[in-house]
Amino acid sequence: MIDRATIDKIYSSADIVEVISDFVTLKKKGVNYQACCPFHNEKTPSFVVSPSKGVFKCFGCGKGGNAITFVMEHEGVSYVDALKYVAKKYGIEVQERELSEEEKRENDDRESMMVVTSYANDYFKKSLRETEEGRNIGMSYFRERGFGDAIIDKFGLGYCPAAGSAFSDMAVREGYKEDFLVRTGLTIKRESGGYYDRFAGRVMFPVHSLSGRVIAFGGRTLRTDKKTAKYLNSPESEIYHKSNTLYGIYFAKKAITQQNFCILVEGYFDVLSMVQSGVENVVASSGTSLTSEQIRLISRFTKNITVIYDGDAAGIKASIRGIDMILKEGLNVRVVLMPEGEDPDSFAQSHSSEELSDYIRENEVDFISFKTNLLLSEVKNDPIGRAAMITDIVGSIAVIPDEIVRSQYIRECSRLTDSDEQMIAREVMRRRVDMLEGSAGREVLQNMERKESYKRRKQQEEEEQSLLAERIKESMPSPTDELERELVVYLLKYGNKDFYFQQHDAQGHNMEPVELNVAQTIIEELEIDNIEFRNTVYKSIYDEYVKMYKMREELVASAKEGDEPVERVSINEFINNPVPAVCDFVVDILTKDDAYRASKIWSKFDDVVLTEEDNLNVAVPKAIAVYKLRVIGEITRSLLEEIKGADEDTAMEILHKIKALDDSRKIICEKYSRIL
Numbered sequence: 001m002i003d004r005a006t007i008d009k010i011y012s013s014a015d016i017v018e019v020i021s022d023f024v025t026l027k028k029k030g031v032n033y034q035a036c037c038p039f040h041n042e043k044t045p046s047f048v049v050s051p052s053k054g055v056f057k058c059f060g061c062g063k064g065g066n067a068i069t070f071v072m073e074h075e076g077v078s079y080v081d082a083l084k085y086v087a088k089k090y091g092i093e094v095q096e097r098e099l100s101e102e103e104k105r106e107n108d109d110r111e112s113m114m115v116v117t118s119y120a121n122d123y124f125k126k127s128l129r130e131t132e133e134g135r136n137i138g139m140s141y142f143r144e145r146g147f148g149d150a151i152i153d154k155f156g157l158g159y160c161p162a163a164g165s166a167f168s169d170m171a172v173r174e175g176y177k178e179d180f181l182v183r184t185g186l187t188i189k190r191e192s193g194g195y196y197d198r199f200a201g202r203v204m205f206p207v208h209s210l211s212g213r214v215i216a217f218g219g220r221t222l223r224t225d226k227k228t229a230k231y232l233n234s235p236e237s238e239i240y241h242k243s244n245t246l247y248g249i250y251f252a253k254k255a256i257t258q259q260n261f262c263i264l265v266e267g268y269f270d271v272l273s274m275v276q277s278g279v280e281n282v283v284a285s286s287g288t289s290l291t292s293e294q295i296r297l298i299s300r301f302t303k304n305i306t307v308i309y310d311g312d313a314a315g316i317k318a319s320i321r322g323i324d325m326i327l328k329e330g331l332n333v334r335v336v337l338m339p340e341g342e343d344p345d346s347f348a349q350s351h352s353s354e355e356l357s358d359y360i361r362e363n364e365v366d367f368i369s370f371k372t373n374l375l376l377s378e379v380k381n382d383p384i385g386r387a388a389m390i391t392d393i394v395g396s397i398a399v400i401p402d403e404i405v406r407s408q409y410i411r412e413c414s415r416l417t418d419s420d421e422q423m424i425a426r427e428v429m430r431r432r433v434d435m436l437e438g439s440a441g442r443e444v445l446q447n448m449e450r451k452e453s454y455k456r457r458k459q460q461e462e463e464e465q466s467l468l469a470e471r472i473k474e475s476m477p478s479p480t481d482e483l484e485r486e487l488v489v490y491l492l493k494y495g496n497k498d499f500y501f502q503q504h505d506a507q508g509h510n511m512e513p514v515e516l517n518v519a520q521t522i523i524e525e526l527e528i529d530n531i532e533f534r535n536t537v538y539k540s541i542y543d544e545y546v547k548m549y550k551m552r553e554e555l556v557a558s559a560k561e562g563d564e565p566v567e568r569v570s571i572n573e574f575i576n577n578p579v580p581a582v583c584d585f586v587v588d589i590l591t592k593d594d595a596y597r598a599s600k601i602w603s604k605f606d607d608v609v610l611t612e613e614d615n616l617n618v619a620v621p622k623a624i625a626v627y628k629l630r631v632i633g634e635i636t637r638s639l640l641e642e643i644k645g646a647d648e649d650t651a652m653e654i655l656h657k658i659k660a661l662d663d664s665r666k667i668i669c670e671k672y673s674r675i676l
Helices: 004-013 016-021 067-075 079-089 101-130 132-144 149-155 166-173 178-183 249-259 268-277 292-299 313-319 321-328 344-350 353-363 367-379 383-398 403-417 421-437 442-475 479-494 518-528 536-558 580-590 600-604 613-643 648-671
Strands: 027-029 032-035 047-050 055-058 187-189 195-197 202-208 214-221 231-233 262-265 282-284 304-309 332-337 498-501 514-517
Touching: 004 067, 004 079, 016 047, 016 055, 016 067, 016 079, 055 580, 067 079, 067 580, 101 132, 101 166, 101 178, 101 202, 101 214, 132 202, 149 268, 166 178, 166 187, 166 195, 178 187, 202 249, 249 282, 249 292, 262 268, 268 282, 268 344, 268 353, 292 321, 304 321, 321 332, 321 367, 321 383, 332 353, 332 367, 344 353, 367 383, 367 403, 383 403, 383 421, 403 421, 479 518, 479 536, 479 580, 479 613, 498 518, 498 613, 514 518, 518 536, 518 613, 536 580, 613 648
Parallel strands: 262 282, 262 304, 304 332
Antiparallel strands: 027 032, 032 047, 047 055, 187 195, 202 214, 214 231, 498 514
């Protein structure tokens, strides 16, 4: 856990414009900055960043917060990771809480392995550029493949010397432990003693995690020996699980989010060439079969995937199973087939960015059209082959989880294969029965059809009822919630303000007005009756405010002449709250164009809504009084329900409680009679 002092330092150092500019292009407009929102598609900018308040707010989708919550939302990382990201940007050392011995060991081992891979990446990059062997072999090869310095530097490409243990020997000499060199797969320990570099004589492709740290490597040999594997990847380790990783995802995630689709290719060079050509929303499965974890990783940034295959028919057939996996995860998939003899690497090298983008856009087709055309070219007029083809396509449609999407593809399959739509629908249902129930018998199928039909009707009815209930609920907000909101707003906006409260004697005559402070009055009045807020967000804000208020009151009381004045609690101190809901609520208050208006609940107590600063003498006491009366009323009603089934002794106790509540109600009414 990061200590409070470090968190405060991170927040105070973070320039929200600088942080958000790492992800979004901001344009200055007046005192603020504007952009199209990165969280939803829009053509007219409604995303506003206020450097003076240190907040952002989208008036389209409603998202708002500070620099830390922006990183959390945009990058899909935790609060702690977002703090670390910003700390790294501003060169702040992060100190975390004391870990258990086991946690320390696990964390230290993982961090040590990360340090080793980082060192290795620097070593390979240096070897590529600063050694004669690296320049003559590695750099010459990259130049031959058409790569410039910009792409080589961006992806951290390198070269591992051909001398069997050059890297391992250097790493050990510089103090890196043999254990971590071996566990990362960089070093192979000989049984006879000594080391051997796994990637000796290969050009190197570092594999980055989602946060940008090097976790593994891929290496390509430049030898023509057929017995040597062309590509070699790091083995599985504590920091690298190839089924969870995609090559290039760290560099592509921003473009994927902005363009709302991801291009999936096969190898390292496909990614590098396409990025160099200007197409940045591209990742690769790095020579491994596509996995569900990789698909789910993409789904964090988009629900749309375009898979690019080269013209090799055998390669397409071997990879096409990945389409079914993408469909099964509920993503939309389109397919692009490269011209014969071309792959994404060669095509990107020989075409401009516009030509490459145009080719993808003009030639991408939905999976069913692609699969149908591919299989039709093989079966031609063979009826048995056509039946097998339809069965294959039906199998793909059956894995789609969304019923509406399935129905659309059933219709399209019927059109493309000139087959009966109802027949295809039944076959899809049969496949789903096989998957879900394990039996394809007619009776099971009929039961499934009836079950699904009933389920659809039932679900529709439940959704309609749920929607109606939600609308009713939204139109009748909790009175207590509304009143707690009012009190929190008065605290945050006017807590430091004073007002004069007009008191009256027993005969109703005016007494000398008393000067009161807003925060002090609210806090003391609620503490008198031991009232706690029920809404979790408002309670969190209120409790934090009370804590800060009392701490500063103590400082004021102990201050000596000549001491610096103690600053009062400010609403700006709540902008950086680690709870997103609290942060969003405070930002909402700060970004209101109009003066804050009280809820409609006041209309039940008065015809005039008083919320302006110059009416605090009425608004604040009224808010306190109405809230107290509301709480007393709810508790009283609860006790009256409880008394119905109680025995005589318990009933007497409840009656005493009700009487005490009634006495409190009378005191409140007498004190605030003129206002109420």
